Amino acid sequence: MSGLHLIRHGTIAELRLDNPAKLNAFTVEMLEAVEPACAEIERDPALRALVITAEDSKAFCAGADIMAWSQLEPWEFARNWVRYGHRIFDRVAGLSKPTIAALNGHAFGGGLEFAATADIRVIAPRATLALPEAAVGIVPGWSGTQRMIRLLGEPLVKEMALFGRRISAERAYAAGFAAEISEDPKQKAFEIAEALSAKSPCSIEVAKYMIHAAVGEDRDAMIEALGAGMMGPTADRTEGVTAFREKRKPNFPGI
Structure with a gap:
């Protein structure tokens, strides 16, 4: 059945886009399935x-299904489609687990924005990247002009969003958007995930928070998460909680 599927492979989760009839374009149902999948992970x-994958051999994701949003009223489109999709994609970007996107084919519009939520990307040689929204009278809505600027830089994003140019796998790799070019990006992505599984999950999680805070990816939450992590093992925290439970004034040791 088409949609978005969460599949477990031991210590590795796979989030698979599965709408090949429409080149894996996001439907409302697929978008709504992302949040519970993230919560389960x-x-x-x-x-x-x-590992984020796609079922179709031609495209990773062609973007958002135009039939899902073209009939929406302007306010509905802005609030219930663009803002909602942005929140969902931010949820993926903010996962504590490392994520690898396997771009087996073209990634356009929302599909490219979804790939951008991953920590690293592996791309097939034939795949291209594009932000074609201007051709149908809209603009990128799920971080194409925000997160993509940080990952690809202003000039390349302008080439795609303003001039409608497709970016090749080679240019994506040269710009640092793709970590590797592979004939089998899914296999390579799983190999990377396996290697990550052997490392300290706590170290990887904290390093991801630190890097995200540095580049402005959910900075406020990342900084506060790191602060909470520092306070967790302190004697001050233990004393504060104990004093609250015992209904007395705390005597903080400062360690």
């Missing part, structure tokens, strides 16, 4: 990495 400490 976060809840399971046995999962050490996430």
Whole structure:
């Protein structure tokens, strides 16, 4: 059945786009399935990495299904489609587990924006990247002009969003958007995930928070998460909680 599927492979989770009839374009149902999948991944400490894949051999994802949003009223489109999709994609970008996207084919519009939520990307030689929204009278809505600027830089994003140019796998790799070019990006992505699974999950999680805070990816939450992590093992925290429970004034040791 088409949609978005969460599949477990031991310590690795796979989030698979499966709408090949429309080149894996996002439907409302697929978008709504992302959040519960992320929640399930976060809840399971046995999962050490996430690989994002696509079922179709031609495209990773052609973007958002135009039939899903073209009939919406302007306010509905802005609030219930663009803002909602942005929140969902931010949820993927903010996962504590490392994520690898396997771009087996073209990634356009929302599909490219979805690939951008991953920590690293592996891309097939024939794949291209594009932000074609101007051709149908809209603009990138799921971080194409925000997160993509940080990953690809202003000139390349302008080439795609303003001039409608497709970026080749080679240019994506040269720009640092793709970590590797591979004839079998899914296999390579799983190999990377396996290697990550052997490393300290705590170290990887904290390093990801630090890097995201540095580049402005969910900075406020990342900084506060790191601060909470520092306070967790302190005697001050233990004393504060104990004093609250015992209904007395705390005597903080400062360690």
